[in-house]
Amino acid sequence: MKKRVVLTFPKESIEEPITYHLIRDYELMVNILSAKVSPNEEGKMVVEISGQKEMLHNGIDYLKKLGVTSEALAQDVIWDEQRCIHCTACIPLCPSHALSVDRSKMLVSFNSDRCIVCGLCLKACPYHAIEIRF
Amino acid sequence: MPKTIAEINERIKKGDAVVVTAEEIIDLVDKKGVAQVTRDVDVVTTATFGPMCSSGFYFNFGHSRPRIRAQKIWLNNIPAYGGLAAVDAYLGATELSEDDPTNTIYPGAFKYGGAHVIEDLVAGKDVRLKAISYGTDCYPKKEIETIINLNDMNEAVLFNPRNAYQNYNVGVNLSDKVIYTYMGVLQPRMGNANYSSAGQLSPLLNDPLYLTIGIGTRIFLGGGIGYVVWQGTQHNPCALRGENKVPKRGAGTLAVMGDLKQMSPNWLKGVSMTGYGVSMAVGIGIPIPILNEEICQFTAVRDEAIYAPVVDYSSTYPQREPDVLAEVNYSQLKKGSIVVNGKQIPTGGLSSYAKAREIAEILKEWIRKGDFLLTEKVASLPSVDSGISLKALKEKAL
Numbered sequence: 001m002k003k004r005v006v007l008t009f010p011k012e013s014i015e016e017p018i019t020y021h022l023i024r025d026y027e028l029m030v031n032i033l034s035a036k037v038s039p040n041e042e043g044k045m046v047v048e049i050s051g052q053k054e055m056l057h058n059g060i061d062y063l064k065k066l067g068v069t070s071e072a073l074a075q076d077v078i079w080d081e082q083r084c085i086h087c088t089a090c091i092p093l094c095p096s097h098a099l100s101v102d103r104s105k106m107l108v109s110f111n112s113d114r115c116i117v118c119g120l121c122l123k124a125c126p127y128h129a130i131e132i133r134f
Numbered sequence: 135m136p137k138t139i140a141e142i143n144e145r146i147k148k149g150d151a152v153v154v155t156a157e158e159i160i161d162l163v164d165k166k167g168v169a170q171v172t173r174d175v176d177v178v179t180t181a182t183f184g185p186m187c188s189s190g191f192y193f194n195f196g197h198s199r200p201r202i203r204a205q206k207i208w209l210n211n212i213p214a215y216g217g218l219a220a221v222d223a224y225l226g227a228t229e230l231s232e233d234d235p236t237n238t239i240y241p242g243a244f245k246y247g248g249a250h251v252i253e254d255l256v257a258g259k260d261v262r263l264k265a266i267s268y269g270t271d272c273y274p275k276k277e278i279e280t281i282i283n284l285n286d287m288n289e290a291v292l293f294n295p296r297n298a299y300q301n302y303n304v305g306v307n308l309s310d311k312v313i314y315t316y317m318g319v320l321q322p323r324m325g326n327a328n329y330s331s332a333g334q335l336s337p338l339l340n341d342p343l344y345l346t347i348g349i350g351t352r353i354f355l356g357g358g359i360g361y362v363v364w365q366g367t368q369h370n371p372c373a374l375r376g377e378n379k380v381p382k383r384g385a386g387t388l389a390v391m392g393d394l395k396q397m398s399p400n401w402l403k404g405v406s407m408t409g410y411g412v413s414m415a416v417g418i419g420i421p422i423p424i425l426n427e428e429i430c431q432f433t434a435v436r437d438e439a440i441y442a443p444v445v446d447y448s449s450t451y452p453q454r455e456p457d458v459l460a461e462v463n464y465s466q467l468k469k470g471s472i473v474v475n476g477k478q479i480p481t482g483g484l485s486s487y488a489k490a491r492e493i494a495e496i497l498k499e500w501i502r503k504g505d506f507l508l509t510e511k512v513a514s515l516p517s518v519d520s521g522i523s524l525k526a527l528k529e530k531a532l
Binding site: 085086087088089090091092093101103105106107120123124126127128 | 183184185241245314318319321325326327328403404405406407408409413415468469470479480481482483484485486487488489491
């Protein structure tokens with residue numbers, strides 16, 4: 001089983017080596033897609049976690065006990081198709097090709113499964129067509 | 135036998151005109167040859183939809199009782215220029231409110247400006263009108279604050295001094311840090327390259343010598359009907375051109391106007407360029423009457439034959455240096471990557487090709503249905519024989 005989640009940690013949990021525990025104690029494969037962890041601040045990490053279903057649940061429970069919340073990634077980035085004019089300004093900035101263009105139609109589309117919530121597209125979109133909701 | 139615009143209009147009225155887009159004409163000319171297509175096709179529709187900063191609208195908002203001269207005017211807190219007759223004003227697309235943080239928190243977001251007011255108005259929304267003035271004997275009122283919408287205004291006229299640029303730079307960033315420009319967010323060390331033209335669909339790239347597009351040409355403007363009223367500002371017809379006469383640099387521009395009340399928020403959209411400012415995406419469609427083989431050949435231009443200069447926006451552009459890093463064509467740009475100095479760079483557009491296509495199709499339908507007749511230009515735009523050269527500003531000692 002595989003899950004892409006946004007982990008939000010309170011500043012008290014910053015010191016906790018959570019990826020180490022997820023890997024060692026729960027035999028999970030943890031792929032860090034993006035992370036912002038700095039002292040005395042709330043931390044954010046976008047990870048892809050895969051492993052056995054039960055272990056994955058247990059791992060997420062372990063995080064919960066530490067006060068680390070996990071949210072499914074797809075809910076966080078909203079692409080508003082009505083506001084998008086398909087200019088393609090976002091395309092070269094998207095590192096995971098979540099935003100892509102059908103080159104024959106020159107129409108932009110968004111695949112939330114591929115999105116790693118890096119936020120680069122936000123500043124690039126002149127039409128407020130992309131929003132990140134944490 | 136050359137055709138005339140009057141003859142084409144007769145066919146449009148009867149519903150017999152043959153109209154194709156500037157994309158469709160390419161294959162037609164390939165298959166049938168220019169002589170045959172010139173006989174067969176009456177009109178080619180061209181279009182573009184991208185940010186055009188030099189845009190805005192003038193309006194007359196009616197006299198209050200008692201009257202106010204309205205020296206300074208704001209719509210939704212965005213200042214409009216009031217140095218005209220009483221209750222006339224001009225709102226520019228790039229105008230910001232006086233309390234906009236601009237780039238004090240860098241890069242600024244520029245969420246709402248003149249263009250967004252225009253988008254709101256054409257969407258039918260109410261906006262706040264504020265005006266102040268010194269009192270006079272004939273205009274005693276000194277301040278007014280009220281709500282107004284497009285229907286309440288006597289006139290509301292989109293008037294854009296520089297639109298529809300005939301070709302444009304491709305922006306890259308040679309420096310080591312991200313830069314925020316009117317060409318979008320440019321990543322360091324040429325991480326991306328942004329272009330802004332519809333290429334083979336773009337109006338002035340299909341009539342490179344302005345043979346049919348001139349003062350008085352009726353056009354699709356922002357979803358309504360407008361006109362070309364002059365050459366645009368910075369009109370530079372003598373820019374470098376290829377053998378096909380198509381400019382390889384920014385060249386001609388158009389000043390356009392039309393009734394804002396006919397327009398739609400689908401085709402006039404506020405643009406927020408992070409770290410740069412506000413602009414407005416304007417939809418423009420221009421019909422080209424196929425009067426002779428030369429005009430037909432010009433409209434058959436394809437992306438591969440239209441070249442744009444790649445320019446560094448970290449140093450060359452701001453310092454007004456002339457250097458061009460490379461020339462690339464719109465086929466490469468639209469496929470998603472170009473090569474500059476041996477490096478492959480992903481490309482992004484600012485002008486929407488998909489929306490330009492939609493406009494070319496809409497204009498085609500208008501003409502086919504007989505709703506839109508072509509006009510004869512009343513005067514030509516300055517062309518390659520004009521001797522125009524763009525003047526730079528020389529700072530003189532005071």
